[in-house]
Amino acid sequence: MALGLPLTVIDAPTDYVLVDFPFADRVRTFRARVVRWSPMLAAGGTDPTALDVAGLEVIDLDLNLPTLPLIAVDDCWAEPIRVVGFPAHHDLGVWTAAVLRGPLINGWIQIEDTNPVGYRVEGGYSGSPIWHEGHGGVVGLVVSTDADPAIRAAFVLPCGLAFSHWSELAVRKVETRPHLKRQPVSRASSRLRQKMVAAGATEEMVEDGLTYRANATRLIAEYVHADLSQEHPLVEDVRLRLRGIANPIAASHRALIDPAPRVWQDLLAALSGNPSVIDPNRIFKADPFALLGEVCEISDHCEFGWGR
Secondary structure (H helix, E strand, O other), X not given: OOOOOOOOOOOOOOOOEEEEEOOOXXXXXXXXXXXXXXXXXXOOOOOOOOOOEEEXXXXXXXXXXXXXXXXXXXXXXXXEEEEEEOOOOOOOOEEEEEEEEEEOOOOOEEEEOOOOOOOOOOOOOOOOEEEEOOOOEEEEEEEEEOOOOOOOEEEEEEHHHHHHHOOOOOEEEEOOOHHHOOOOOOOOOOHHHHHHHHOOOOHHHHHHHHHHHHHXXXXXXXXXXXXXXXXXXXXXXXXXXXXXXXXXXXHHOOOOOOOHHHHXXXXXHHHHHOHXXXXXXXXXXXXXXHHHHHHHHHHHOOOOOOOO
């Protein structure tokens, strides 16, 4: 498309492509040539094994740019990511926070923006790297988005799949983070469960809250070397920030009959915005879901309600 060629072209183009790096240099463009080519199929559709992507080599780049780590993830459901794009009328770029979902049959990964406000992934994001905060690297590239603007979903070419076609890429495979794996939790006398149910939380929401809380507790134990007998000042600093975020959100929904779903949604959106500011020492790995788990712990100690 950058060369004005039809989507059905099979042979790799030989003309130069102009690329830019607007966060490093907003003025200049640089020449690049196609060195890897996996096109769409000409005969009515796409080849399920094709990537529909081109690999470029910039030949006259004189900028000192960092190398982004490429990560191949395994089980990635609900893990938070962020991506910058340049949709129409936004030449300076806009950011979107989203979560990873599961793989499709062609190897792509679905992502979803679970926040009803803010920017969704749309035209202008194509080719943008998906940054995974927890792993500290790029897990894929945006390749497609749903045509219906009401559906806040898009699709990603994962780095692992790209590596299978382009072995020169330095892709590091990582396991699912242990603190995100679902863990068994005692539910016998949980005030958290009682509070969430009373505020209209779904059973899935309660289960997630209990699991996220257990994971948050585990991360604190790792940070303080398993000594939970006394409060740690840096942990308390994060809790203070979380209370400052969570309590106003809960208060804003008290008029609702079932406020918990809206409180949960707004909390996740707020914690996904800039988790590194909330958790500067990475006690919770700057992970919005782990931070949400600590909010659940705060709720269990009667320091935060769910709109009730």
